[in-house]
Amino acid sequence: MTNRHLITDVTSLQGTVEIPGDKSISHRAIMFGSIADGTTTIRNFLAGEDCLSTISCFQKLGVTIQQDGTNVTIEGKGLNGLQEAKELLDVGNSGTTIRLMTGILSGLPYHSVLAGDASIAKRPMTRVVEPLRKMGANIEGREQGKYTPLSIRGGKLHGITYELPVASAQVKSAILLAGLQAEGQTTVIEPARTRNHTETMLQMFGVNVNTNDRTITIEGNQKLTGTDIMVPGDISSAAFFLTAGAIVPNSRILLKNVGLNETRSGMIDVLLAMGADFAIINENHSSEPSGDIEIATSNLKGTEINGDIIPRLIDEIPIIALMATQAEGTTIISDAKELKVKETNRIDTVVSELTKLGADITATDDGMIIKGKTPLTGGTVNSHGDHRIGMMLAIAATIAQGDVILEDAEAVAVSYPNFFEHLQQLMK
Numbered sequence: 081m082t083n084r085h086l087i088t089d090v091t092s093l094q095g096t097v098e099i100p101g102d103k104s105i106s107h108r109a110i111m112f113g114s115i116a117d118g119t120t121t122i123r124n125f126l127a128g129e130d131c132l133s134t135i136s137c138f139q140k141l142g143v144t145i146q147q148d149g150t151n152v153t154i155e156g157k158g159l160n161g162l163q164e165a166k167e168l169l170d171v172g173n174s175g176t177t178i179r180l181m182t183g184i185l186s187g188l189p190y191h192s193v194l195a196g197d198a199s200i201a202k203r204p205m206t207r208v209v210e211p212l213r214k215m216g217a218n219i220e221g222r223e224q225g226k227y228t229p230l231s232i233r234g235g236k237l238h239g240i241t242y243e244l245p246v247a248s249a250q251v252k253s254a255i256l257l258a259g260l261q262a263e264g265q266t267t268v269i270e271p272a273r274t275r276n277h278t279e280t281m282l283q284m285f286g287v288n289v290n291t292n293d294r295t296i297t298i299e300g301n302q303k304l305t306g307t308d309i310m311v312p313g314d315i316s317s318a319a320f321f322l323t324a325g326a327i328v329p330n331s332r333i334l335l336k337n338v339g340l341n342e343t344r345s346g347m348i349d350v351l352l353a354m355g356a357d358f359a360i361i362n363e364n365h366s367s368e369p370s371g372d373i374e375i376a377t378s379n380l381k382g383t384e385i386n387g388d389i390i391p392r393l394i395d396e397i398p399i400i401a402l403m404a405t406q407a408e409g410t411t412i413i414s415d416a417k418e419l420k421v422k423e424t425n426r427i428d429t430v431v432s433e434l435t436k437l438g439a440d441i442t443a444t445d446d447g448m449i450i451k452g453k454t455p456l457t458g459g460t461v462n463s464h465g466d467h468r469i470g471m472m473l474a475i476a477a478t479i480a481q482g483d484v485i486l487e488d489a490e491a492v493a494v495s496y497p498n499f500f501e502h503l504q505q506l507m508k
């Protein structure tokens with residue numbers, strides 16, 4: 081565990097950041113390229129620990145994947161080209177890897193075992209195991225399939241119609257990836273729209289998938305054909321610098337190539353609602369839209385965040401909480417119980433760590449209440465092994481008056497390996 085002495089009381093942030101590739105899209109590009117027929121190339125791949133876990137799992141299933149920094153080439157031989165793994169498939173810290181792979185492996189005629197780190201061992205798996213069992217999958221796991229390790233004996237599947245009890249793109253994707261291999265049609269109905277990268281990218285691989293508002297339908301027995309994927313920057317990574325630009329005095333920063341898919345862009349709505357001084361430029365309207373965002377020090381005001389916007393910014397809530405400590409008035413975040421089952425219980429970790437730095441923040445059953453504007457002080461804080469908590473605390477340190485020590489700082493490598501370098505480059 082590495083501790084990091086963070087630079088505090090920064091006078092200004094100035095400059096440009098190239099936002100690294102989107103984590104959700106990078107995972108899917110590896111997975112779909114691995115089950116497709118023919119060559120897939122990926123550009124601007126996120127070489128973070130989570131996506132490297134996905135590569136290593138598919139290599140264990142016999143897929144030839146070459147990764148050179150942000151460039152990846154996959155020689156796919158179709159779903160039937162995957163082979164039974166000789167060892168356990170280790171997903172590390174990655175919920176997306178384990179949940180989506182469970183969907184894929186449920187239809188493949190051999191035995192697979194999936195497990196990950198101590199955080200993965202606490203995360204709920206019933207949400208994928210239950211619908212996949214309804215499709216005919218054979219999955220076992222600790223406590224009747226509630227938790228890892230998961231053991232899958234793949235086989236024949238049949239389509240289902242399933243109403244998701246929670247708004248989760250991972251669960252939706254697992255069902256669609258099983259549905260792709262099933263007899264008949266599979267329909268997933270979401271309680272609120274979640275990120276649609278699976279649907280968008282499956283189409284790029286030649287798969288028919290239909291979306292009608294919150295209902296997604298896929299026909300069984302479809303094949304994927306290899307393609308070229310360009311990954312846009314991750315708005316969930318950009319969110320840390322969007323916040324930094326808005327809260328550090330005398331700042332102006334340009335974030336290049338930020339993914340702006342509307343199922344992910346709740347952060348932009350929050351910046352608008354809080355009165356941030358920003359502009360989106362050079363927009364690219366491809367199937368995964370992107371653009372550059374310029375942001376400057378802002379007079380922020382509190383806001384209420386709840387309802388259908390929550391899945392559109394679920395991973396940004398830790399950094400939004402920090403931004404709210406620097407806004408005039410009260411910010412109330414609710415309908416966000418899902419935070420409790422992320423890499424950490426993010427209601428607890430955000431509240432406990434920001435409280436140590438002097439924030440006025442209270443946990444509720446489904447969110448948090450933050451009162452601003454509060455000056456932050458020094459202190460010793462801990463990422464709890466959660467990449468997004470680590471990065472949020474590093475941005476908090478830039479405005480803290482006093483030394484901040486961040487324990488377990490290396491967790492940031494899960495989604496943003498050069499985060500600290502990028503932050504350092506902006507400090508003037």
Ligand code: S3P
Nearest residue numbers: 104176247248249250251394395
């Ligand atoms: C993800 C979906 C979300 C998100 C996670 C990535 C994905 O999780 O929090 O970081 O790539 O599908 P849930 O499906 O649990 O909401």
